[in-house]
Amino acid sequence: MAQTFTAHAVFLDRVWTHWKEYLFLVPGMLIFGTFIIYPMLASQYYSLLQWTGFDSNQVFIGFDNYVALLGDSFFWDAFLRSFVFTAITVPAQLLISLIIAIVLNDRLLRLSALFRTLIFLPVVTPVAVIGIVMAIMLSPFNGPVNIALLDAGFVTRALDFLGDPNLVLPTLAAIYVWKWTGVTMVYWLAALQTVPRELFEAARLDGVRGWQVAVFIILPMIMPFAIVITLISAISALNVFPLIQAMTQGGPFFASEVMEVFIFRTAFAPGGGAVPQLGYASAAGVFFGVAIMVLTILQIVATRHLRSVERSRAV
Amino acid sequence: MTSANGKAIDRRAFLAGTAAFAALGLSGMGRAAAQEFSIGQAAVAATPDGPLRWLDTGDQKALFFKAFFEQYKKARGIDVVYDALPWAEVATVVPLAVRNGTAHDAFVLPLGMPPAFAVSEGWVQPLDDLIPDIETWKAGFPAGTFLEGLNVFDGKTYGLTYTSNRFTSAHVLYNRKYLNDAGFDPEATPLNWDTFREAARKVTENGAGRAYGFILGGAQVNRWGDTVRTLAQMAGGASGDTSIATGIDFRTGEVVYASDAFVGAVELLLALKADGSVFPGDLGINAPQARAMMPQGVAGIILQGPWNIPQWESQNPDFDFGVGPPPAPAGQAPGHVIVGSVGSVANSMFINAKAKNPLFAADVFHYLGTEQGQIEWGNVVGPADAPVFPSAATGSKMSDRSKAALAMLQDVVRVGPNPFARNPRLAEVAKLYKEPTPNLAQTVQGLFSGQISGVKEQLTALTSATNMALDAAFKSAKDAGFEVSRDDFVFANWQPERDYLEADYKAL
Numbered sequence: 001m002a003q004t005f006t007a008h009a010v011f012l013d014r015v016w017t018h019w020k021e022y023l024f025l026v027p028g029m030l031i032f033g034t035f036i037i038y039p040m041l042a043s044q045y046y047s048l049l050q051w052t053g054f055d056s057n058q059v060f061i062g063f064d065n066y067v068a069l070l071g072d073s074f075f076w077d078a079f080l081r082s083f084v085f086t087a088i089t090v091p092a093q094l095l096i097s098l099i100i101a102i103v104l105n106d107r108l109l110r111l112s113a114l115f116r117t118l119i120f121l122p123v124v125t126p127v128a129v130i131g132i133v134m135a136i137m138l139s140p141f142n143g144p145v146n147i148a149l150l151d152a153g154f155v156t157r158a159l160d161f162l163g164d165p166n167l168v169l170p171t172l173a174a175i176y177v178w179k180w181t182g183v184t185m186v187y188w189l190a191a192l193q194t195v196p197r198e199l200f201e202a203a204r205l206d207g208v209r210g211w212q213v214a215v216f217i218i219l220p221m222i223m224p225f226a227i228v229i230t231l232i233s234a235i236s237a238l239n240v241f242p243l244i245q246a247m248t249q250g251g252p253f254f255a256s257e258v259m260e261v262f263i264f265r266t267a268f269a270p271g272g273g274a275v276p277q278l279g280y281a282s283a284a285g286v287f288f289g290v291a292i293m294v295l296t297i298l299q300i301v302a303t304r305h306l307r308s309v310e311r312s313r314a315v
Numbered sequence: 316m317t318s319a320n321g322k323a324i325d326r327r328a329f330l331a332g333t334a335a336f337a338a339l340g341l342s343g344m345g346r347a348a349a350q351e352f353s354i355g356q357a358a359v360a361a362t363p364d365g366p367l368r369w370l371d372t373g374d375q376k377a378l379f380f381k382a383f384f385e386q387y388k389k390a391r392g393i394d395v396v397y398d399a400l401p402w403a404e405v406a407t408v409v410p411l412a413v414r415n416g417t418a419h420d421a422f423v424l425p426l427g428m429p430p431a432f433a434v435s436e437g438w439v440q441p442l443d444d445l446i447p448d449i450e451t452w453k454a455g456f457p458a459g460t461f462l463e464g465l466n467v468f469d470g471k472t473y474g475l476t477y478t479s480n481r482f483t484s485a486h487v488l489y490n491r492k493y494l495n496d497a498g499f500d501p502e503a504t505p506l507n508w509d510t511f512r513e514a515a516r517k518v519t520e521n522g523a524g525r526a527y528g529f530i531l532g533g534a535q536v537n538r539w540g541d542t543v544r545t546l547a548q549m550a551g552g553a554s555g556d557t558s559i560a561t562g563i564d565f566r567t568g569e570v571v572y573a574s575d576a577f578v579g580a581v582e583l584l585l586a587l588k589a590d591g592s593v594f595p596g597d598l599g600i601n602a603p604q605a606r607a608m609m610p611q612g613v614a615g616i617i618l619q620g621p622w623n624i625p626q627w628e629s630q631n632p633d634f635d636f637g638v639g640p641p642p643a644p645a646g647q648a649p650g651h652v653i654v655g656s657v658g659s660v661a662n663s664m665f666i667n668a669k670a671k672n673p674l675f676a677a678d679v680f681h682y683l684g685t686e687q688g689q690i691e692w693g694n695v696v697g698p699a700d701a702p703v704f705p706s707a708a709t710g711s712k713m714s715d716r717s718k719a720a721l722a723m724l725q726d727v728v729r730v731g732p733n734p735f736a737r738n739p740r741l742a743e744v745a746k747l748y749k750e751p752t753p754n755l756a757q758t759v760q761g762l763f764s765g766q767i768s769g770v771k772e773q774l775t776a777l778t779s780a781t782n783m784a785l786d787a788a789f790k791s792a793k794d795a796g797f798e799v800s801r802d803d804f805v806f807a808n809w810q811p812e813r814d815y816l817e818a819d820y821k822a823l
Binding site: 053054055074140141143161252276 | 410425534558594748750765
């Protein structure tokens with residue numbers, strides 16, 4: 001009790017001493033609370049209700065929504081699909097952007113700024129525009145991609161990239177990687193700036209060239225950043241709603257429905273006819289959020305364990 | 316680089332397609348800008364309290380209202396804020412705005428929400444005290460537009476139903492040259508299911524990879540449900556299209572998705588696919604994209620609505636196209652497309668219960684419910700959201716082809732019973748109803764994509780799931796004390812060949 005009181009007094013004293021610093025934190029905390037904490041808590045509350053979201057009739061049903069989710073095959077399909085999508089896109093995005101970043105990090109490379117800009121352009125292009133353009137590019141009827149594949153002899157008939165249930169998710173993954181590689185490239189470039197130039201000079205003197213520099217010098221130095229970049233990329237890949245909603249709306253027949261599209265469909269019943277189920281959708285959202293949090297924690301624990309093992313080996 | 320069919324990539328087609336939206340807007344704005352609106356004197360004097368705020372779903376309506384409100388502002392001395400949102404955003408914005416007190420003065424309801432919802436929740440206010448001599452005004456509307464339980468509750472009138480619901484989103488629109496070359500003239504001899512399939516096959520054969528018989532816009536899920544429902548109704552599968560009454564045959568009160576009519580309709584679409592007559596990549600394009608591709612000559616037939624007509628006439632004046640009724644099976648009298656109301660409930664405008672400018676909103680409502688207002692609406696909007704007054708359609712400046720299409724729809728479409736008009740408490744059931752997944756549209760899309768199989772089996776499963784969901788919703792509503800029953804879906808005196816009107820409800 002006495003210790004708690006003492007800690008409390010110390011805290012208050014610290015706040016009073018640094019009141020200006022804490023004052024500058026207030027706006028950010030207000031925004032964070034309004035747009036992150038409040039919706040999160042509200043969603044958890046709504047998940048315990050049977051509620052359309054239209055009317056004032058909110059019926060408390062406890063965990064019934066969660067029980068219903070456990071038996072909803074469309075929920076589990078969307079859940080799995082979200083992680084499959086992440087598993088496809090994140091490694092590809094990391095690898096491609098790393099290679100590009102290593103190449104563009106060469107100060108002797110001409111027009112590197114231009115290439116960086118071009119690679120970053122898809123990042124700032126609106127998803128709706130990408131959706132329209134890609135639908136034309138990938139069309140099995142006179143679409144340039146299919147024409148190129150047919151001319152090159154890779155396929156004997158045009159592929160329906162967005163209408164074939166077996167191709168739609170990989171196609172969306174490829175478009176996603178293309179769109180967001182620029183961001184990851186920027187992260188890698190920032191990481192590469194932390195590699196001391198002296199290491200490169202020393203490596204050159206030792207006769208290390210080309211890919212050996214990347215593998216033996218650069219990669220070990222930027223590995224700590226890789227963990228953070230992977231986490232950021234994975235979380236982004238799990239928030240792929242705009243692209244999928246714009247291009248396929250989760251179709252054909254749910255083949256590209258990921259969790260966010262499932263939540264949107266359930267919450268707002270797009271297409272009319274059905275009454276929305278905001279309570280049920282909130283339960284799906286809470287479940288998904290908890291799952292991501294568990295995976296994140298597992299990743300952090302695993303990373304710390306690996307580091308401790310490496311440190312003990314080094315000793 | 317050449318295409319698979321030996322044709323060079325058509326950049327003009329690409330540019331034409333992408334420029335369609337801008338050009339459409341410009342041409343529509345041309346009609347709207349040229350229109351002088353007969354705004355006249357306000358029936359009731361009022362003082363503005365801020366701007367008049369109006370929310371609907373835009374499209375062709377936006378062309379009218381943007382031009383109309385420019386003149387209305389000057390005539391009435393009130394500023395107007397007009398907002399147009401897609402249906403998905405209306406579904407989120409309107410309920411939120413009502414809850415936090417920022418809703419527009421006049422708004423549409425989210426798609427699928429029965430008006431009884433909004434009335435019972437206190438979202439909206441009646442028009443009786445806002446429109447002078449409202450009964451005379453209502454008498455100008457076609458019989459059956461205002462119905463107790465639909466837009467009249469406890470004798471008070473809620474909502475303006477100003478566009479016609481007598482349409483289908485799946486009638487025949489075809490490339491005249493392609494069909495004529497294939498030996499068909501649908502305007503002279505309407506297509507039936509057999510000739511529709513044959514025509515599509517012939518067009519595909521003649522097209523030799525450059526054109527296909529049929530295009531739909533299959534990425535847009537609702538197209539599958541609308542198309543199958545329309546084809547099934549033409550085959551005699553008379554059933555409702557409103558909320559929980561969708562798929563119900565009101566003669567028996569039963570869900571009829573597994574009937575021969577519905578099964579046959581789905582099998583027709585699958586047969587078109589098996590013939591190779593469907594535009595490749597149809598599952599990857601939505602309805603507007605499919606519509607934009609028709610004038611480019613990629614397909615011979617599309618099943619869509621009359622809103623295509625003004626768009627093609629203005630954007631693609633060289634596109635020679637024809638209009639026909641939805642196909643019905645050969646060898647039997649064609650059925651009718653059944654709709655749940657005379658006027659479009661989806662487009663109905665309601666006045667916010669807490670509106671700041673209710674009299675101005677009602678003033679606009681009054682104008683839209685006059686013969687001249689309806690004609691001027693028809694002049695700008697055309698058949699896209701046709702005026703609810705049939706005489707206004709014929710008296711407007713819309714094209715002869717548009718008028719012919721609307722006349723065709725007058726023959727094809729019948730107004731069926733609306734269970735909500737009989738028992739408004741069904742709104743409580745609708746609140747509790749959890750539509751099965753997959754629903755009809757999703758099921759048909761899955762059958763077409765090949766991800767599921769067995770038409771009869773899937774539709775039987777859907778029927779069973781729908782019945783279970785309805786039973787559960789009815790039970791919950793009854794447990795909550797509402798007097799509702801599945802018998803509310805049974806209208807023994809319904810004859811699908813004719814409109815079901817107020818006298819029929821009274822005769823029950």
